[in-house]
Amino acid sequence: MTETPLLDVRGLTVEAGRAEAAPRILDDVSFSLQAKRILGVIGPGGSGKTTLAHALVNWLRPPLEVTSGEIRFRGEDILAMPSDRSARLRGKTIAYVGGDPQGAMNPTMHVGEQIVEKLRAVEPGVSYKEARERAVALLGAVRIPSPEQRFGEYPFQYSGGMMQRAMIVDALIANPELLIADSITQPLDVTVGAQILKLMRELSERFDTAILFISASLPTVADVADEILVLEGGRVAEFAAVDDVISRPRHAATRKLIDELPKLWHRDGMTTAAATDKAQTVLSVQNVSRVYPIKSKSGLGKPKLLQAVRDVSFDIHAGENFGVVGESGCGKSTLMRLLTALEKPDTGHIVFDGEDIFGRGRAGTRRFRREVQLVLQDPFGSLPPQSSIGEIISEPLVIHNEGDRRQRRTRALDMMGEVGLDRSLYESLPTRLTAGQRQRVNVARAMILEPRLMIMDETLSALDQTEQSRLIDLFERLQAQHGFTYLFISHDIALVRRVCARIAVMYLGEVVELAANERLFFNPGHPYSKALLSAAPTLEDRRYRPEDCLLEGEPPSPIDLPPGCAFASRCPSAFDRCRKINPQPVYRGDHDRAACHLLQPEPVAS
Structure with missing residues (x-):
């Protein structure tokens, strides 16, 4: 006798x-999902993934409407x-969580209190104490640092990654029978994403919860799902077990x-970087640190110090693609603000084209603003509607008082053509553009001043893998030109x-x-680098096993x-010295370096 599906979608x-x-x-669209199973839904942008998620919870808004079919x-x-x-x-029974957490919660209430309020609304018999304990436990389970403290903080005090968690x-608190997770790992770093996938599997097994897991990343879906549904142009292209979809x-559309x-472990998968002029250093970061004083809630006593960036140094050469990678909270965003002169470092120097960016005078600062351009992550919030x-x-x-109206229009139209935007969109508002088109607008806006350095801060993280690939091809072409x-x-x-080279x-x-690209991926020197590589979504055989490298627990508070x-x-390899002495960088060749006691040339007794 065939078991009745928990969710059965027909036509x-x-x-x-x-x-x-x-x-x-x-x-x-037709498919079914059994209890305790995880169904992954994958497809390019515009294939209908999010519309499907909203339809399943009867949450469509005009002009969209279901014109035929059943959702049982x-x-x-x-x-x-x-x-x-x-x-x-x-x-209660069906929970939904989306991939855009910003604005999803009341900004005037503590995050934890909102989660408790949700639980007590759907389960009136639960006491406040029990609801609070469950909320704090789940906040810890999704690796929000210091969950007791974070329970009493407001949404604006959470990073984007923490807000997603x-x-x-909020979705899991009532132990739903069906969880619809729409692109929930897309804005997260790889290690947190891997922890979320692990949590999804544990939830399904522990609470008999079925999960519809929607993602733009095929490796992510393959890692968590039992079956995969491939959408293409609003239709089901393929629906089968994970191994069948990946191997056969x-x-x-699936192929x-x-x-x-992108290939992580194949040497032919690395794009050849543009030729660089190592004799010309475009940007030099020298022993830069940034500390923020944090007052106590009472306002009394000496403020504590949040060490956001600590003694960072590196050089970027002309024509180079240089990458900065790390988890949420590692200091990437603070570093971006320092490099673009939005904030000043407490110590150290940032030198662009041979001159400190904070000692240039008015004319020099204006020139710097022209020659260094920034393209941000959010394709929706970064454009005035x-x-x-x-x-x-x-x-x-x-802003830079260049050209008259006709000349500016001509240059803008030329830029639109270069980044792949139809020129007929010139007079249109950005509200109906796709995420990929919006990022092309951002790139065109940055390019129009012909900068020397383009800083791409999580520029592709909000896009599906198809659009990411297209924009990477665009960046390579623009760099060549x-x-x-x-x-x-x-x-x-x-x-x-x-x-990145x-x-x-x-x-x-x-x-x-x-490190150089190949050394980092094939012979990393730091255990944290191995942890990032072990957590990266991929269909390839991993060089570093998650069970050996993947991070558990919380990072220390900055x-x-x-x-x-x-x-x-x-660190799975830490010994006594690691807990007492901060390691100094050890050079591996002329340029690569890693700060780890394991690389010290002399034997170290534990």
């Missing part, structure tokens, strides 16, 4: 309105339920997704593998390793750093 069609020419967003949960059609009943089902806790893909994946695309791209020319120097700041180690690995404000190596509490 689901979603259209953008009832007009005869209305586009179909989902077209005759435990045999009952969700689409035919009264709205109040489907809302109750969605609140808090939303996962039947549809061209394309596999072919687009009331301005046309042409106005956005040409705005830097207005214009000779840019790129600095890629990212938590995506697969990205830096493909595009040298890579700096940061942990708790320090550069713990600086406010109360322990003596010795900051990584010692999480």
Whole structure:
């Protein structure tokens, strides 16, 4: 006797309105999901993944509407339920968590209190004490540092990665039968993402929870799911067990997704970097540190010091692609603010083109602002919705008083053509653009001043793998044409593998390793680098096993750093000296270096 599926979708069609020419967003989608199983949903941008997630919880908004099909949960059609009943089902029995945590919680309430309020609303018999204990335990389970303290903090005090984890806790708190997880690991660094995948598997096994796991990363889906559903243009291209989809893909869409994946462990998978002029240093970072005073809640006593960036040094050469990689909270964003002169370091120097960026005078600072451009992560929040695309791209020319209106329009149109935007979009607003198109607008806006250094701060992290691949190809072409120097700041180690010639690995404000691409991936010198590599989503055989390298526990607080190596509490190879003395960088050849006692030439007794 065949077991009745927990979720059974038959012939689901979603259209953008009832007009005869209305586009179909989902077209005759059918699949089933058994209890305790995990179904991964994968597809390129625009394939209908998020629309499917919203339809399953009866959460579509006009003009989108279901025009045919059924969504049966435990045999009952969700689409035919009264709205109040489907809302109750969605609140407790079916949970949803999306990939955009910003603005998802009330900014005036503590994060923990909102989670407790959610639990007590769906389970009225739970006491406040029990609800609080469950919330704190889950905050710790998803690796939010100091969960007791974070329970009482506001959403604005959480980083983007921590906010995503808090939303996962909010979804899991009532022990749902079905969890719909829509791109929840996309904004997270690889080690936290790996922990979330582990949590998903544990949840499914421990609480008999079925999970619909939607992701733009095929390796991530393959790592967590029992079956995979491939969407292409709103239709089901493939639906089969994970091994069948990966080893024997039947549809061209699936084969394309596999072919687009960056290769971590194949030497021919590394893009050849543009030729660099090592005699010309474009940017030199010399012993830079940044500390923030943190007042106590009472306002009394001496403020504590948060050490965001600690004694960081490196050089970037002309024409080079240089990467900075590390977990959330490692200091990447603070470093970006220092490199772009948005903040001044407490110690050290940042030298651009032979001159300190903070000692240039007014004219020199203006020139620096022109020659160093920044492209940020969020493709939606970084563009003013009331301005046309042409106005956005040409705005830097207005700020720097270059050209008249006709000349600025011509240059903006030329830039649109270079980054692959249709020129007919010049007068359009950015509200209807895809995430990939929005990032192309951001790139065009940065390029229009013909900078020498482009800083890409998590520029591709919000995009699916297809759009990432397209933009990487664009960056390579633009570099060949214009000779840019790129600095890629990212938590995506697969990205830096493909595009960067040298890579700096940061942990708790320090550069713990600086190495050429091939050495970092095939012979890393620091245990933390191995941990990042072990957690990177990939379909290849891993050189470093997660069970040997993957991080457990919480990183130390940057406010109360322990003596010795900051990584010692999480390092599988730590010994007594690591907990007492902070290691100094050891050079591995002329340029590569790593700060680890294991690299000391003399024997060290534990």
